[in-house]
Every structure is written in C-alpha cells, then in structure tokens.
Amino acid sequence: MNAQRTILCIEDEDDLRGDIAEELSAADYHVLQASDGKQALAILNEHRPDLVLCDITMPGLGGYDVLKAMREKGGFGDVPFIFLTALADRNDVLIGKQAGADDYLVKPIDYEILLATIAARLNQVARVQTGAVERAEEAWQEVLNTSRGRTVEALYKATFAFDRFLVGVVVVDETGNVRLMNKEAERIVGENEGIGVVGGILKGAVPKQNTKLHEGLKKAFEEAYLDEIVSFPRQSGGRPYLVLIPGQRFTPEEKPEAVVLLLIDTEQRTKVSGDTLVRLYNLTPAETRVALMLIDGKRLDQIAEECEIAQTTVVFHLKNLFRKTDTNRQADLIRVLLSVPLRSAVS
Template identity: 45%
Template sequence: MPATILCVEDEQDLRSDICEELETAGYAVMEADNGREALELMRERRPDLVLCDITMPLMSGLDLLGLVRKEPALADLPFVFLTALAGRRDIIAGKAAGVDDYLTKPIDFDLMLITIAARLEQVARVKGAVVRQDSDGVGGGVRSALLGANEALHHVAVGIFLLDDQRKVVFRNRRADELLAEADGISLSRDGVLRGEKPQQTQAMRNIIDVAISSATSGTRQGTEAVALSRSSGRRSLFAVACPLGRGPARPGEPVVGLFVTDPERRLSAAAEAVAQLYGLSPAETRLALALARGLRLDEIADEFGISRNTVSYTMKNLFRKTETDRQADLISLFIASPVALEND
C-alpha cells in the first residue's frame, strides 16, 4: 500500500504541481489549503508524512505543527515545512516547535521526493527497531536506542542523565560528567541519585523525575517537566528537563527517564555559533549580539571592545537587517533559544 502524503499549501497552482509530482512518484495524496482543514483531515485519516506551507490563512503552519505535536495520535508524524528562502525567522521557530525538515521555494521536486523517501525510510527503521525490541520482551525501544547511541550522546553539549525507575543514574554523557565535576548546582549522591544544592531544589528535581517515571511506566502522557537549579558560584541557574523514555514496564536498572541539563552560560556560546552560521554574521556582529545577551548597554559594549558608539550603532543596524529583527529583545531571543549544539573533541 503506498504511503500517504498530506500537502498543505494555500497557493493552488503550487499545491496542484506538488500533488501531481507525488502521485507520479506513486504516493497517495491528500491536500488542504489551510492548517485548519489539514488538521481535520489528519484526524479523519492519519497520513504518513505532511508537507506544509508556513504562511497560510486561518491557521499557519507553525500553529498547525504545535497542535499536531500535542495530539497523541499524530504527535510523531514526520512534518516538512515549505518555506521561502527569506523565512529564516520561521526556520528558528519551526526547529523549536519540532519540525523534521525544510524545503525552500521554489520547490525542487527531485529534492522533495528524495527528502520524503528519506523521512519515510527513517520512520520505517525506527518502527522496525521498536518491533524487534518488543518481540524480545523489552518495553521501551526508545530506551534501548538511546543506550545504543552511547558515542553520539557524548558529543552533545547538554548534560544527559538516564535514570531508572528508582531515580538512580544508569548512564551519563561526557557533558553530564563535566557538570558533576564542577560541583555547582547539581551533584550525585553515593547511592547514584541526583541532588541540587539546596533541599528544596533536590525535592523539585525529584518531583519532575517522578512525574516522568509515572508517565513512562504507566504509558500515560503527562508532558515534560522542568526545574531551575541555582548555583553557589553566582552563575545563572542550570535548567533541568525530565522526559519519559518510551512507555510500558521496564526491566530493573533499565533507563526510563532522561534528565537533560543545560547551562545557560555555556549554551549561549553554542547558540551564538548556530545563529551566526544561519544568518551569515561576521565575528564582530556575533560579539555584539552576545554582549547584548549578557545585558550590556551600548556604551558599555563600546568601552569593553574599545570601539566608538558610531561603530556599535552601525554594527547593530547590520544585525537587525541580517536577522530580520527590529528590537533588541527579538535579537537576544535568537541567541538564547537556539537548537542544541554538538561538542567538538
């Protein structure tokens, strides 16, 4: 049975061309001209993949994606945005919302078909891995997959702690080890349980972990919980997020929860590199944006870098132009809400 692709595009001519290419390639096709209609179609008949424009009447692509990711029956649908080259702000927002891929307009149909095939193949591999794990009596394919990605996890610039149903750490990546070595905001007890610097923070972290454990072992969807962990050094608090890993009962010692810990001091530089590459910023423009994110005023930036206020103002104008922002708050948000970076060896 051919895979079904839902094309959501308000430009009728473009939508017709896309659907024709999909049908010629052997896919079954559904189509909608706005997000609201698309959501109704998806609820009636779940497609295998969604191609979706971002800017549409009644409901935008971003709004549609947000709703889809919240519906249990649709949450894992592969979602590919169709966007104009100028839509860089949309790319940041889409990544944050959980989009799987982008295709830029005008659409390269060969690239579109390759992208769709690759995404569908990826889904098939994941489903196959889960089926194999279930046939072996293991409840969580996600859990096994994470442990299988051991080496890759060591290169992620976020502290990753995998916990069993007793809250004990059964795996931690390289960045997690570094956070523990710093002994600033988070620590590990002798019995392998994570702690904050203060009793109330230890309890808060325990609470979010317990919610994630309940969600993982019971199979219910209770969302993702987070907590801030203050640090005695005076640096900005660590940010910890607890997520269930798969669903169903776990074997003793098997990870059921992932605790992901970010350091805003470190994340800022990683985010800056990602945003600078995305928007083609110069080193001077990147330094200025980072200084603004640190809370410095323009006169303080001029003094710190040994440059004139006119130079700062000129660089600021270039930043606004390249990032398509017009306020400092919007600019700063780009540098603190960027995708997770990868560490270099």
C-alpha cells in the first residue's frame, strides 16, 4: 500500500541514515537520502516527497534552514516535516513548531514509533484529499440533479459557476468529444502538463491512465453510480491532476446526452479567496490575512515582518485559526485551507 509513498531522509550520520532507510524500505516506502541540507535541497528541486525526515544539527545547512527553504520554495506547504533530534527540551520543540515542523522524533530512534508517526501523518494527508474529492462529487451531483431531463446547453450556467470554486468541468459526449469546458478546465488543459485536449478529445499523457479515463467515460453513460478517479502525473513533477468521473444515468430509459468530468489541480495554492475563508470559518480580516500567507508558504516570522506585528500576535491569530477550523497543527491547518476551493462548492 505504501509502495508509491516517497520519504526524504536527511541525516548526516551515515550509519543512522542507512538504518532508517533500511527500515523504511522494509515497510515498502521509496526512500530518498541526503547527507546534508545542501544535498537535500538539490533533491527537492527534482522530486516532491510525500514526507520529510530531517536531522536538526548538521554541518552547513541545518534542519531549520532546510525547513525554511522548503516553505519559501512553495509547493511544499502540505508536505509533512518531521525533525529527528537529540534536542528535546521545550524551547527546541517550540522553535521547530513555530517554523512549521509537524512532529519531533527523539534520538535514539524507536523504529516502531517512527513508522507509526509516518503512517499517521500520511493518513492525515490522504483523508483531506479524499474529503476534497467527495465534496466535489457531491457538488456536481446537486447541479446535475437540478438539470435532469434537460439538454447539455442547460448545464452551461451551472458549469461556469464552478470557476469560482476552482473546479474544472468538462462536458463530453458519447464519442469522447469535448462539448464544453469552464475556465478552470481550460486553464488546466492549457498547461499541457499531463492532460489536454487533442483533436477535440480529452486525453492524458500516460497511456495506461488514458485508457482508464476513457473506460470510465464509457461507463458514465451507462451507470447511475460510478466512483472512477483517474490520476495524471505532471510532466514537470509536483502534485498530479485528478479526473473525477461520476455516474450520470438516472434510469435505464434516461441515457444522458453528455456526461460531466471534474478536473482538480491538486497543486493549487494561492488561489483561495479571502471572502470564501471568511464565509466558511467566520475569520476576522487579520486572521484571513494570516491564513492566506500560510497558504503561500510563509513562516510565522515572515508573516510578522510583512504585517508589521509581533510574532506573538501572529501566534494568537494562529491559535484562533486552529480553533475555527477544528485543527491543532499548522500542517493540518494548511491542508484544510488548501481544500477550501472544493469545500466551498457545497456551501
């Protein structure tokens, strides 16, 4: 189950790093290894791991420097980051948490705790992604039900309404030809990063996934309930595109004229509307600004500097965000905020 999960282990002690990599490989994780912060950043330029384990004290770039560089780099805001450290006093933990670390594991490493912690963090990410998919499917089903029995043109208004939720919508007929796309779908296929429209037909760059897409599309004309999700990797790396194919046949007698595919760009980051956050979570203007800056990968000290307020004030706003979003860690908060474009579709 974990074969597709990649973990970057950054540790300057060769023997310890080797032991950790061996334990992770035995648990079916793919392991990337770095002996220092500089090597880790070079790896991050080429790969996007699902989780990072990082020693704090290393020659040259230390663990805090790596975490800072990751958050500033962008696109890594929701990657769980766990420090490996011999430093376990309250002040060390507090500094790491304020920098955006998700967890601490104290040396010598207890490998059962290590594996349990990793599994827990990855499961949290998976739950948020699954919830976003479910909310998108529910949102479209509601739109589809209100358009029942009408021609495909009757879906136009509802389809374009999805632009404000950053959900791509593609209306496709039974021959596979694209009849309609909203602006978000046009943006996604226009990136030509793994999925596009070729000869009027929606196609992916990976043949196996492309076959799965069109098999699911065929089923959508026949089945009322379908849970098909096809993932297309970005050619430049990073998080994939998801194509959701909900079943859309109401009765054996009512075969649809066209079906709808939902496109989700899972690498969306800074497009969340402040108004949406206010409406969903009743945020104050100051809390909204902090939330948007967290989504943009800013650290707490950077937020304090740019907002010209004390870092203790930023921490105060952060605690309010935790309370209002029912989270208790910065990484979980960011994942919840990143799911807002889909969450707002059902509000």
